[in-house]
Structure formats: structure tokens, C-alpha cells
Amino acid sequence: MPELPEVETVRRGLAPWIVGKKIKKIELVHKGGNRSSTYAPLSSVEGAKVENLVRRGKFLWFELNRDLALVAHLGMSGQFIIQRRSADVEKHLRVRIDCGDRKREIRFIDQRTFGWVAIDKLVREDDELIPQSFARIAPDIFDKKFDRTAVISKFQKKNSAIKRVLLDQSVMSGVGNIYADEALWRAAIHPERISKKLSEQEISTLLDAVSFVMSEALKQGGTSFDDLYINVNGESGYFDVELEAYGQEDEPCSRCGTQIRRITFGNRSSHFCPTCQPKRSAKRKDEAKKVRVKRG
DNA sequence: CATCGACCCTGCGGGC
């Protein structure tokens, strides 16, 4: 469910409650909140001070003053909530963290259990230490490590649908199904076009669209369709009203009026405007025309 | 290697 803007909204909400504080207690309430293999029991970070709360793409890292990392991923339905200690235990409560506040605690709740909270070891990346689970994840578009030229050249080598590549977290992280569809719509690129057949200009336009749409969403506190995505105070984001493609099947495209279509591939839905986002690029269409003329 | 589908899990809404 949550993509970069939603995870960043959570990070910003969580930071004041945990950064500079000690993890007094961390408790695995229910398995599933810890499905991914954990390097050590959660309790091994009790007593550690949280120096910083860092995000790469959709992954969160509680940077500690010890040789371990506390990491988390929200999966499809994970939530971090600031909750009164005395509040009833939620049905899908997985992990609770005592951050030293007298009245409140941090709770990790996850209905579908694709999310996790785990301990990771630290590994070297360039000249710094990062959690092992971050190592496979490419920097997101807002990261100072993001190398636009290198990313464009990765796109130009992928023999796969452009939408798949956008969702590939080892190329560029943070983009999920909503913002992939939104960015492709803005860049007027059909989701099934082959990545390496796009021009450098098209990929560049697409990256600008990714950046634009995710910054706009972040300003609105992310996208919420229901109470599965909420910030740490239980509030929804408002970007959903600005979606142009995702979830807009049969609605008119705001640029040309054509009905937005939904197709499925790669086990997910893609929404696009068949007119604005032709399957073949204008250039290729042009070439095909020439061939037809030649053949006469 | 690179690519792709299946799969993990729970709950909801629509069609019958």
C-alpha cells in the first residue's frame, strides 16, 4: 500500500517520538510482524538510543548507537501508530515499542502481514554502514546518492515493460503501483512499452514526472483510499483526489477525454489513457508508416 | 545474469 510519499509521511511523524530517545522495550506481540528472517531477536536493541530515522525508498531504518540496525517495511498494510499505552490491543497489532513516553507508545499494526520489523546487521556501502536489507535497494529519486545519469542508463538496458522497471526497487526505489501509473500518465508513456526502446528524452521526462507526482503527494500527506493508509496520528492523506490514472478506469482522461483503461500484467493493474499513452511511440509509428508507404 | 509468474495473507465488495 504505502509508497515513498506515504512512508516518508510516517517517517516524519514518527521521528519526534523516537529520535534521540531510547528504546526501553520492544515487544513482538504477534508473529507475522516479524516474518522476514531477523538477524537477532527484537529485544537485542532494548536500551539502544535511536540516533536517526532514515528512509530509503519504502524501507525504514532506525539508526542506533550500537552495531545493529532496527529496520521496518510497511508492506501492503503496515502502519506505525502513536497510541495511548492504555488503548485496547488492535486485532493486527504486531510490535509495540516503549520509547519512554509516559502516556504513549509506538505500535506496528499490519493486517496482511506483508510488512515487518526486524533486526539487521550493518554492512558497508561505499564509505558508510547501512542495514543489510538496504543493500539491494537503489537510492530513491530524492536521495542525494541518486545518480540520474546512471539510472537512465539502467532503464536503457532493461528488456522489459517500462512499468516493471519503474517498480524494480534495484533500479530506483520508492515507486509503487499508484505513482508508477501516475508518472507514466504524466509522461504520456504506455506502461507496456519496452524500457530499452525508450529514448533518453522519454526516460528523462518520466523521471521528472516521478519526482513531481511524489513531491505533490507528499505535500498532501500521501494517498489514502481507506483507513489502511494513515499517518502516525491516524489521519488520512489527501492526494487521492488528484489521481489522474490510478483507479480511474472508465473515467475520462483529464487531458483528452478518452476513457482511462485498466489492464493487468505482472500480477498488477495498470491504468492508462489509450490516446495520450500510445503503445507505440510517435517516432515508431512514423517509421511504420514509412515502411508501409515504401512497400506501397 | 535477466526476466517473469507464482506466492505469501487478510478482508472487502460485487455478482449470483
Add this chain to the structure above:
DNA sequence: TGCCCGCAGGGTCGAT
């Protein structure tokens, strides 16, 4: 009313 199906902002893994 109930049941069954498809669908959902995620990643990982094994087969090819």
C-alpha cells in the same frame, strides 16, 4: 443471506 471470485499502495523466490 451466503458463497465465491477478483482485487488491494508490498517484496521474494524459484523456474526458465
